[in-house]
Amino acid sequence: MTPDPLFFSIILTASLLVFAWSCRRRLSLVAIGSEENRFDDLPLRLWNMFTLAFGQKKVLARPFGLNHFVIFWSFMLLALANGDFLIRGIAPRAGLALLPPAIYHPLLMVFDLVSLLALLASIVAAIRKVVAPPYEGAATREAFAILGAIALLMLAYFGLHGAEIAAGKEPAAAWMPVSALAGQVISLVFHPSLFPLLSSTFWWLHAVLLLGFINFLPYSKHMHVFTAIPNCFMKSLAKPNAQPREQFAEGNTFGVGSIDRFSWKDLFDSFSCTECGRCQLACPAATTGKALNPRGVIHSLKQNLLANGPLMQRQGKGVVPLIGNGEGSVAADAVWSCTTCGACMAACPVMIEHTPKLVKMRRHLVETEAAFPEELLVFFENMEQRSNPWGIAPGERSKWSSQISARPFKAGETEYLFFVGCAGAFDSRSKQVTLAMARILDAAGVSWGILGKEEKCCGDSVRRLGNEFVFDRIAEENVALFNEKGITRVITHCPHCFSTLKNDYRQYGLELRVISHAEFIDGLLREGKLQLNHQVTGAGAVVFHDSCYLGRHNEVYQAPRSVITAATGEAPLELPRNRENAFCCGAGGGRMWMEEHAGSRINLNRVDEALAKNPDTICVSCPYCMTMMEDALKDRQAAGTCVRDIAEIVAEGLRPDV
Amino acid sequence: MYAIACIKQVPDTTQVQIDPVTNTLVRDGIPFIINPYDVHALEESLRMKERHGFRALALSMGPPNAQAALRKALALGVDEAVLLSDRCFGGADTLSTSNVIAAAIAKLAERDEVGIVFCGKQTIDGDTAQVGPGIAVRLGFSQLTLVDRIEQVDFLKKRIRVRRKLEGRYEIVEARLPAMVTVVRELNRPRYPTVPMRLKAARAEVTTWNNSHLNLDVNSIGLKGSPTWVSRIFSPERAQGEIIGDGIGNPDGTARMLVERLIAADMLAV
Ligand code: SF4
Ligand code: SF4
Numbered sequence: 001m002t003p004d005p006l007f008f009s010i011i012l013t014a015s016l017l018v019f020a021w022s023c024r025r026r027l028s029l030v031a032i033g034s035e036e037n038r039f040d041d042l043p044l045r046l047w048n049m050f051t052l053a054f055g056q057k058k059v060l061a062r063p064f065g066l067n068h069f070v071i072f073w074s075f076m077l078l079a080l081a082n083g084d085f086l087i088r089g090i091a092p093r094a095g096l097a098l099l100p101p102a103i104y105h106p107l108l109m110v111f112d113l114v115s116l117l118a119l120l121a122s123i124v125a126a127i128r129k130v131v132a133p134p135y136e137g138a139a140t141r142e143a144f145a146i147l148g149a150i151a152l153l154m155l156a157y158f159g160l161h162g163a164e165i166a167a168g169k170e171p172a173a174a175w176m177p178v179s180a181l182a183g184q185v186i187s188l189v190f191h192p193s194l195f196p197l198l199s200s201t202f203w204w205l206h207a208v209l210l211l212g213f214i215n216f217l218p219y220s221k222h223m224h225v226f227t228a229i230p231n232c233f234m235k236s237l238a239k240p241n242a243q244p245r246e247q248f249a250e251g252n253t254f255g256v257g258s259i260d261r262f263s264w265k266d267l268f269d270s271f272s273c274t275e276c277g278r279c280q281l282a283c284p285a286a287t288t289g290k291a292l293n294p295r296g297v298i299h300s301l302k303q304n305l306l307a308n309g310p311l312m313q314r315q316g317k318g319v320v321p322l323i324g325n326g327e328g329s330v331a332a333d334a335v336w337s338c339t340t341c342g343a344c345m346a347a348c349p350v351m352i353e354h355t356p357k358l359v360k361m362r363r364h365l366v367e368t369e370a371a372f373p374e375e376l377l378v379f380f381e382n383m384e385q386r387s388n389p390w391g392i393a394p395g396e397r398s399k400w401s402s403q404i405s406a407r408p409f410k411a412g413e414t415e416y417l418f419f420v421g422c423a424g425a426f427d428s429r430s431k432q433v434t435l436a437m438a439r440i441l442d443a444a445g446v447s448w449g450i451l452g453k454e455e456k457c458c459g460d461s462v463r464r465l466g467n468e469f470v471f472d473r474i475a476e477e478n479v480a481l482f483n484e485k486g487i488t489r490v491i492t493h494c495p496h497c498f499s500t501l502k503n504d505y506r507q508y509g510l511e512l513r514v515i516s517h518a519e520f521i522d523g524l525l526r527e528g529k530l531q532l533n534h535q536v537t538g539a540g541a542v543v544f545h546d547s548c549y550l551g552r553h554n555e556v557y558q559a560p561r562s563v564i565t566a567a568t569g570e571a572p573l574e575l576p577r578n579r580e581n582a583f584c585c586g587a588g589g590g591r592m593w594m595e596e597h598a599g600s601r602i603n604l605n606r607v608d609e610a611l612a613k614n615p616d617t618i619c620v621s622c623p624y625c626m627t628m629m630e631d632a633l634k635d636r637q638a639a640g641t642c643v644r645d646i647a648e649i650v651a652e653g654l655r656p657d658v
Numbered sequence: 659m660y661a662i663a664c665i666k667q668v669p670d671t672t673q674v675q676i677d678p679v680t681n682t683l684v685r686d687g688i689p690f691i692i693n694p695y696d697v698h699a700l701e702e703s704l705r706m707k708e709r710h711g712f713r714a715l716a717l718s719m720g721p722p723n724a725q726a727a728l729r730k731a732l733a734l735g736v737d738e739a740v741l742l743s744d745r746c747f748g749g750a751d752t753l754s755t756s757n758v759i760a761a762a763i764a765k766l767a768e769r770d771e772v773g774i775v776f777c778g779k780q781t782i783d784g785d786t787a788q789v790g791p792g793i794a795v796r797l798g799f800s801q802l803t804l805v806d807r808i809e810q811v812d813f814l815k816k817r818i819r820v821r822r823k824l825e826g827r828y829e830i831v832e833a834r835l836p837a838m839v840t841v842v843r844e845l846n847r848p849r850y851p852t853v854p855m856r857l858k859a860a861r862a863e864v865t866t867w868n869n870s871h872l873n874l875d876v877n878s879i880g881l882k883g884s885p886t887w888v889s890r891i892f893s894p895e896r897a898q899g900e901i902i903g904d905g906i907g908n909p910d911g912t913a914r915m916l917v918e919r920l921i922a923a924d925m926l927a928v
Contacts, residue, residue, distance in 0.1 A: 250857045367853040377850055385670060385691055393670075432906060469853045 003203070008089040015211040022218040023226070026271065029309035033264030038234035045233050048351075052232035058349040062278060064128065065349070067121050071150070074118035075225070081111040081157075082210055089207065105175040112161075112176040119154035122147045135277035135295075142220050143275075149216075153209045158182040159202035167195040221275045228350040231272040234265055235351040241342055241553050242503040243359050246367075246468050255363025255466060258322050259304045260312050262357065269352045270302035279344035279354060284584040284606075285337040289599020292337035294344040294354040301357070303328035323361055335361045336373055339602070340464045340589030341548040346580045359589075362466025376465065379593040384470050387456040388422040389593060398452040400424070400431040404438055409449030411486030416441075416448045416515075419501065421494035422457050423623030429630065430494075430623040436651035437493050437517055443654050444529040448491065454481065460496035460549075463504065465590035479508045493517040493647060495549035495622045496588070502554070516550055517647055518560040518621050525566045532653035534569040539649050540616025544572035545606065545629065546582035547622035560621045560646050567650045573613045583609065587624035607632035611641065618643045659773040659813075660766060661712035663703040663736070664759060664793070665696040667720050667727035668783040676891050692727045695778025698841045701848040702776050702808065704735050710811055712773055713737050715766065719747060719758055725864050732859035733851035740766070744868035749881030752784070756792025758879050761872045763797060774811075774818065775838045779804055790840040800833035806844040811835075 039045070051057045056072055059065040080096070088095045096104055126147045129139040162182025164170040173180050190198060217225055224231075246254055256262050277295055285292040307328050308318025320328040323335065335358055344354040365371050366380075382391030398406075400420070409417045418441065424434040441448045459474035482505075490512050492498040502514035515523075524530050542564055550556045557579045564572045577583045586602030596602065607629055610618050618633075620626050620643060629643045669688045677684045692700070700716060707714040716731035718724050719742040728739035742762050750758070763772055775797075777790035787803075794801035806823035809830065818837050822829040823844060851859075869879070877883055902919065903912030920926035 248853065248857060250854070254853045366850075370850040370852045372850070374847070377848070380850060385689060395675075429906070469856065 003089065003200070005090045005092060008207070011207075012086060012090060012211070015215055019215050019218070022215065026218050026223070026306075027268075029305050029313070030264045030267045030271070032260040032305075032309055032312050033262050033267040034260075036263035036265050038236075038265050041237055044237060045235075048235050049229060049233040052235070052349075052351060053229040056349070058347075058351070061347075061349075064134075067124050067128075068349075070117050070121040071125070074114045074121065077110060077114045078118065080107075081115075085206065085210070101172075105172050108172050108175045109177075111157075112178045115154045115157050116178045119151055122150040122154070126151075135280055138275070138277055146213075146216075146220065146222055149209055149213050153206065153213065156202050156206035156209060159186075160199060160206055162186045163195050163199035163202055166190075167192070167199065221273065223271050224274045224350060227268065227272040228274065231268060231350050231352070234268070236353055236356075239499075239503040239553060240345060240353045240356050241340060241464075241499070242507065243356050243463070243468075245472065245507050246363070248469060248472065254367035254468070255365070256322070256357070256360040257364035257368055258318060259301065259308050260318075261364075262301070262360065266353070266357055266360075267301070267305055269357075270298050270305060272350045273298045273302070273352060274350060275299070276349060278347040278349065279352070282343035282347040282581065282583075284339055284341060284343065284586060284602045285334075288602050288605055290337040291331050291333035291598060292358075293334070297330050297334065297354060297357065298352055300328055300330050323365065330361060332365060332371070333598070335365065336594070337591075337598075338589050339548070339584045339586060339591045341584035342552045343548070343581070343584065346552050355589075359464060359466055362464075363468050364466070366466040367469055372465070373594055375594050376590070379590075380462070380467055380470065383457060383459075383462050383467075383474070387474065388426060389457065389461060390422070390426055392426050394456075395453055397425045397455055398450070400434050401438070401450065401452070404435065406438060406452075407449045408452055409485060409487065414447050414449035415489060416446060417485075417487045417490045418448045418450050419458075419490050419492045419497055420450060420455060421492065421497040421623070423494055423627075425455070427623060427627070429626060433493055433623065433626070433645040433647050436645065436647040437491075439651045439654060440521060440524070440530065440647060441491075444524045446524070451481070451485075456481075458497045458500040459504075460500045461590040461593060463500070464588070475505060475508050479505055479510045482510055482512065487512065489513045489515070491515050491517060491520050493621075493623075493645070495547045495554070496624065499549045499553050516554070516556055516559070516621070518550060518556055518563060521647065521650055522559040522562050522566075525563065530650070530654070532567055532650065534567070534653065538652060539564075539568050539619070539644060541614065542568055542570070542572045542617045542619050542649070543575060543610050543613045543615035544578075544619045545575065545585070545610060545625055546578060547620065547625050548582065548584050548588050550621050551582055552580055560619075563646050563650060564619055567646075567653045572619060573615060575609055575613065577609065585620075585622075585625040585628035587628050592624050592627070601632070601635075603628035603632040604635060607636060607638075611636065611638055615641055617641070617649070619646055619649060620644070621646050659712050659771045660715050661703040661706035661773055662715045662717055662763060662766070662775045663696065663700040663731070664775060664777045664790070665700055665716055665718050665727055665731060666693045666778075666781050666783075667691070667718060667724040668693045668781055671782050676893055690723070690726065692730060693778050693781045693783075695780060695782075695841065695843065697778075697848045698843055698845050699776035699778050699839075700731055700734060700736070701846045702839075702841060703774075704849070705846065706774060706811070707735070707737070710813070713770060715740065717759065717762060717766075718742065719750075719755060719762075721748075722866075725866075728864045729859045729862070730851070732862045732864070733856040734849060735855060739862070739864045741864055741866045742868075742872070743866055746869055746876055746880045749884065749887075750879065751884035751886045752786050752788035752792055753885060754879045754881075754883035756789050756796055757874065757883060758872065759789065760793045760796035761874055762867060763793065765867075765872065772836050774836065775799065777838065777840045779840045779842050787840070790838055794838035797836070797838070800835070800837040802831060802833055802837055803840045804842055805839050806842050808839075808845075 056069045059068050084095045129143055133139045158179050161176055161179035163186055165173045165180055165183030166187040217223055279294040280286045283294050304320050304322055307320045311318050323330055323332055325331055338358045340355050342355055379389055382389055386394055407414060420434050423430040456478055459471040463471040490501055498514055498516045501512055544561060544564060561572055583606050585606055618629050620629060626643055633641055667690045670691045675684045703714045706712040714736040715738045716728055716736045717740050718728055722743055725741055728741055732739050742758055747758055766772060780787035791801055802820050804822045805820045807821040809819040809821060811818050816835040817832060818835055819832045822831055823842050903915045905912045
């Protein structure tokens with residue numbers, strides 16, 4: 001049954017060489033990317049790889065992931081069986097059969113059963129692709145070809161062993177139930193004289209499928225079979241949304257305007273995409289008809305790399321523009337549609353980092369081309385000139401506190417800095433939240449102070465919008481101010497300030513203990529420092545909307561929920577998309593300051609989801625969410641529902657009994 | 659041929675307060691900006707450079723710190739920046755200001771022909787709208803004010819055709835070059851500086867001219883050359899406002915209340 005070992009050696013060597021050449025050709029393109037260290041902290045990286053790749057943690061986060069789990073582990077185990085198969089093709093006496101039967105026989109049983117599982121899982125996957133594809137266009141010919149190849153490979157496995165068993169040549173037949181069944185079928189259908197022919201036919205079919213499959217992988221989305229595991233190992237250990245700093249010196253380039261300006265890891269990402277579409281299903285832009293599709297972005301980067309990479313290696317210049325229209329390019333509109341909500345990254349099973357890539361392209365557009373949506377011109381000028389998005393005179397920053405006695409922060413005298421933020425200081429609705437926060441802090445006897453007129457925007461929006469030059473100035477100034485004042489502990493009530501002070505300013509050497517109002521109030525409640533009267537909170541049925549920058553980007557999920565529970569006596573209602581799967585309000589990533597021209601509005605999508613719960617109150621923890629939800633409620637004329645920040649609900653409960 | 663943009667560095671007026679004792683503007687710690695109308699003048703000079711090959715030059719008169727405004731102009735792409743700064747230029751009204759600027763433009767004309775001088779229609783700190791026309795008169799240039807569109811520039815015939823935005827109507831005007839054009843905001847959408855340009859501008863040369871370069875009679879410039887002066891600045895008295903209703907808790911009721919009050923005060927009719 002087995003072929004001439006020499007003949008097969010030649011075939012095997014040739015196909016492995018071709019495979020190695022294909023992989024090298026593709027993966028060497030990654031080297032045109034810029035430097036980045038993804039090999040620090042090995043223990044943590046190994047742990048990530050273990051849980052995310054081998055544990056399939058993210059894969060299993062969606063119901064259909066179980067099917068992939070089965071295929072993944074079947075492949076892992078069958079890698080052993082297939083290795084054995086290839087070795088025996090060149091050395092028939094070698095291989096696993098040399099193991100003592102006590103090990104070998106159970107192994108055969110495992111291979112047999114796992115092959116059946118893989119066969120079933122590939123059929124299930126194919127059916128799903130037809131009946132309920134995850135996204136439009138998911139049922140590609142390539143996908144079916146791969147699934148078909150997997151199924152055939154398994155069938156060939158059973159055919160091969162079945163023919164051996166039928167011929168009575170397999171001493172361990174009792175350990176191979178599925179193959180034995182195949183053997184019975186074969187003996188029923190075929191004349192015994194055909195068994196050797198069948199056996200070698202199946203052997204060759206198996207060999208050809210296996211080697212063909214391996215050689216096809218580098219040219220398909222199934223490249224992820226090889227790249228996904230290392231990609232999980234190389235996942236960003238920092239907050240990927242706190243994009244790296246830039247050096248502002250003449251002669252430097254700013255942002256990413258061509259594929260070779262990405263880091264090698266960005267490029268490796270593009271080879272790791274499984275095209276599962278989870279990012280796109282979670283993306284607020286893609287699901288509301290914007291030009292952006294995170295899966296499409298990653299795919300375009302790969303196309304661009306494949307088209308330009310070899311040219312760049314040879315002559316340093318590509319032909320396909322990175323930002324533009326057409327195959328292999330990312331449309332500028334798409335780049336601007338991102339809310340930097342991070343839903344794509346949270347959904348991606350192989351830890352691809354979409355958001356930083358989009359911000360890098362924004363940096364190029366803003367810093368090198370000065371090409372951005374019209375609305376942003378005034379916004380950028382306001383930020384630079386008056387350090388707040390609205391362009392209101394900085395002198396008015398402390399006006400919110402005119403009715404209360406807010407102290408200025410003084411190290412040694414005040415313990416916490418309450419960083420009010422631009423919305424909290426200038427937006428009339430958000431000022432209510434600021435005042436509520438002040439009442440809570442006072443009620444709990446917290447020692448707090450403010451920066452007053454000296455406070456400046458944290459720079460979140462400019463950074464996410466790619467105006468790193470202006471962000472850099474703002475950050476430098478703020479960091480200097482914080483250092484000068486000896487500020488170490490900060491309370492924020494805007495998740496954008498929170499995330500920026502906490503994660504981004506670290507890059508400037510400022511290590512602050514930044515506490516979100518959700519966590520801070522939660523702590524006060526736990527310590528018994530706040531006495532709340534449930535009867536007077538009057539929030540009714542409360543549904544909680546997660547802010548992306550508090551939740552996904554900083555993993556504060558439970559604190560706001562505990563606060564609501566404490567303030568109302570009842571846990572909040574959960575939206576279908578909650579916690580790490582929460583749907584953005586539409587205002588992050590600087591989208592707050594831009595028009596939403598295409599498709600349907602993101603805030604309406606979210607508010608409809610909330611209204612389906614019939615809430616009296618939509619509870620938020622972010623001033624942007626507040627604006628977006630209130631606007632959407634007005635649009636839906638939902639007069640019976642109001643939007644409250646968690647701080648407002650708590651502050652209501654501070655009132656004495658009425 | 660020069661396309662000159664005259665720009666003025668002004669205090670960011672939204673942040674300016676009036677000192678009630680001295681009746682002057684409190685400028686301490688107030689950031690400066692390029693007069694918003696002048697930003698459009700600057701933009702237009704850059705477009706002239708790109709479309710017609712003019713040499714774009716930004717010109718400003720002011721204290722040494724007005725360099726910042728000129729650096730911004732350089733970051734936006736002007737080829738050259740000239741600051742007119744001298745103690746004896748200080749305290750100028752619109753007449754003596756236009757004397758100095760006109761002299762500087764005349765000096766520039768010795769180097770290269772001056773085609774168009776762009777000015778903002780007025781500044782937000784002085785609000786006179788006189789300096790642009792003053793320059794035109796002193797130089798004998800065509801005077802085109804309140805321009806919201808450049809229709810055509812013809813080098814051979816040395817002519818320019820523009821659209822003026824007037825109250826309730828437009829006027830298409832043709833004139834000979836050189837011309838002085840004061841611009842309104844509708845003229846163009848200003849650009850944003852790229853980072854490489856900003857970095858380059860940060861160390862670029864800003865030419866500074868004082869009176870030894872212009873040789874003007876000291877009686878025609880600065881405070882001495884100014885027949886007008888500001889005797890007092892004050893904010894108009896305004897009655898204390900009143901907060902009515904509860905806009906957050908009861909927006910509908912509050913809006914109704916407001917409308918009723920406005921009708922009662924005869925400020926709104928049904
Ligand atoms: S960050 Fe949000 S908006 Fe941007 S691509 Fe990802 S999911 Fe879409
Ligand atoms: S980027 Fe990640 S989530 Fe999106 S399609 Fe690719 S593998 Fe799936």
